[in-house]
Amino acid sequence: MGKTFKRPEALTETDTHYCPGCTHGIIHRLVAETIDELGILGKTVGIAPVGCAVLAYNYFNCDFQEAAHGRAPAMATGIKRVRPDLMVFTYQGDGDLASIGMGEIIHAANRGEKFTTIFVNNAIYGMTGGQMAPTTMPDQRTTTSPFGRNVEDVGMPIKVAELLAALQTPAYITRQTVIKPKYINKAKKAIKQAFTYQLEKKCFSLVEVVSTCPTNWGMTPLDAIEWTEKTLLEYYKLGDYKIPA
Amino acid sequence: MPKVLMKGNEAIGEAAIRAGCLNYFAYPITPQSEVAEYLVRRMPEVGGVFLQGESEVAVGYMLFGAAGAGARVFTTSSSPGISLMSEAISYIAGAQCPAVFVNIVRGGPGLGGILPSQGDYFQATKGIGHGDCRMLVMAPASVQEAVEMVMKAFPLAEKYRNPVMVLGDGLIGQMMEPVEFPDHLKSEPTNKDAWSTNGMDHRNSKKRNIVKSLFLDPALLNDNNLQLKAKYDQMRSDEVMFEAYNTDSEYKGLVVSFGTMSRVCRTAIDLMKADGIEIAMIRPKTLFPFPEKAVADASKKPTCTHIISVEMNMGQMVEDVDLSVKGHLPVSWYGKCGGEIPTPEEIIDVVKSRIA
Numbered sequence: 001m002g003k004t005f006k007r008p009e010a011l012t013e014t015d016t017h018y019c020p021g022c023t024h025g026i027i028h029r030l031v032a033e034t035i036d037e038l039g040i041l042g043k044t045v046g047i048a049p050v051g052c053a054v055l056a057y058n059y060f061n062c063d064f065q066e067a068a069h070g071r072a073p074a075m076a077t078g079i080k081r082v083r084p085d086l087m088v089f090t091y092q093g094d095g096d097l098a099s100i101g102m103g104e105i106i107h108a109a110n111r112g113e114k115f116t117t118i119f120v121n122n123a124i125y126g127m128t129g130g131q132m133a134p135t136t137m138p139d140q141r142t143t144t145s146p147f148g149r150n151v152e153d154v155g156m157p158i159k160v161a162e163l164l165a166a167l168q169t170p171a172y173i174t175r176q177t178v179i180k181p182k183y184i185n186k187a188k189k190a191i192k193q194a195f196t197y198q199l200e201k202k203c204f205s206l207v208e209v210v211s212t213c214p215t216n217w218g219m220t221p222l223d224a225i226e227w228t229e230k231t232l233l234e235y236y237k238l239g240d241y242k243i244p245a
Numbered sequence: 246m247p248k249v250l251m252k253g254n255e256a257i258g259e260a261a262i263r264a265g266c267l268n269y270f271a272y273p274i275t276p277q278s279e280v281a282e283y284l285v286r287r288m289p290e291v292g293g294v295f296l297q298g299e300s301e302v303a304v305g306y307m308l309f310g311a312a313g314a315g316a317r318v319f320t321t322s323s324s325p326g327i328s329l330m331s332e333a334i335s336y337i338a339g340a341q342c343p344a345v346f347v348n349i350v351r352g353g354p355g356l357g358g359i360l361p362s363q364g365d366y367f368q369a370t371k372g373i374g375h376g377d378c379r380m381l382v383m384a385p386a387s388v389q390e391a392v393e394m395v396m397k398a399f400p401l402a403e404k405y406r407n408p409v410m411v412l413g414d415g416l417i418g419q420m421m422e423p424v425e426f427p428d429h430l431k432s433e434p435t436n437k438d439a440w441s442t443n444g445m446d447h448r449n450s451k452k453r454n455i456v457k458s459l460f461l462d463p464a465l466l467n468d469n470n471l472q473l474k475a476k477y478d479q480m481r482s483d484e485v486m487f488e489a490y491n492t493d494s495e496y497k498g499l500v501v502s503f504g505t506m507s508r509v510c511r512t513a514i515d516l517m518k519a520d521g522i523e524i525a526m527i528r529p530k531t532l533f534p535f536p537e538k539a540v541a542d543a544s545k546k547p548t549c550t551h552i553i554s555v556e557m558n559m560g561q562m563v564e565d566v567d568l569s570v571k572g573h574l575p576v577s578w579y580g581k582c583g584g585e586i587p588t589p590e591e592i593i594d595v596v597k598s599r600i601a
Contacts, residue, residue: 074304074309086444
């Protein structure tokens, strides 16, 4: 019997800079496994965001472009329009996609751009040190909501999957998480499905992955998983929100 | 090829196609929307890409993505739209990608107006984006020259792997003039495999390419910006373009003017010449690099007493003229903005009063 578990070819051997207990590493691996399994490494271009995954180009073994904050979907559009044969994915956090980049993601989804977005939602700005995001939960404490998010003042957290699913253009929109093995298997299937739709030139695809940020939440990794399950998953319900006909 | 009568904006669109640029992304804004209206029909005929983006911000990054992937790409816009694209221009310069931007300038600041202006001189030549970036800027004075400069812009952008701008005041986009298109540009092979994200399979390589402007290590950022500076220095030595007018005469005054404004100045100079007053003109065709030496040399004519920068703005290029002349003769500005264009008679009055 040969090796049954190895580093995906689509990942480099570089150690990541992610914090202990952060789920970016798992999500990177699921994307890399998908690239390997579909045999698309040589024609894949990733777009890194501004945020915790800004250095994603160090960890994936394919061509990469580094975007400005929120603009990854516009860059992916540019690449995909001039080179429809390339497989393009954006990897974005919730500050990047749901705040400064909301315009770009909505219009890319609405045009039905044939690329894939991995949207990592951890309800906070990670890289800049734990500020409030559009996805921060009511009463959640962050450095810019030190007394808890006041929804009377700044509104309710944005449910991106539901919002994009409301568009009339066909798309694949799903929400997953990777906080436990049972969820990881489903998330893997969803990511592979999203890339497969792109490979078939079928539609825009987005996988929202509810993620953890123990460092900025001020929790242990285990507590972060428990809080995610009890609080985030109550509000951000898992499942497919839109499937192309 | 015979001459055809064409509106500037449409000629600019056609010129890009003839330069081998088959990828166009844009957002509508007056006074240049005719470029998009022309190319939405024309691009499918040549198998090209046309996309109307959701904003100038997005369009800037569509260019960045496409250029990063190795495509020849361009957009057109007007002043407020260029402000929105300036973020992307900085990223494109930082990541060393080629892209062409056409700015059909309208009046500003803010929403300003929709009539011709040269108010974006500072923005184009000094402040096109944050950080240590510059852009090669060409300023046509006719529709014919707009065509030639647009066609020249693509190989220049690829040579330097840097954004290039064609800066036309609104008249260049809106007026109709006879134009003759040069032959289709023969594309110089450029080695995009060395840096672009065109896919490892496409270039038959196992080595990935990364297009980025992020250098967290200060030494690496310093190195990157030294590379940029070397390119900008090379532009200064190799790419300066200008026209000298009536500089063989014993002129008493020197006018410096670009774009449409230079055509009015030319008329004024001809009228004064008929009246026995010799005035010369330097017309910068590149605004960056600025023809410093040409202006400095022309200012040294022994008969010359005054240098006037005539602009459709409140005095911007005059600062570069002043820097070139280095104080040995008085330099002043004359101009109007908001769509007001100085007449030959006004220019004659101003020139006469200042050379006295």
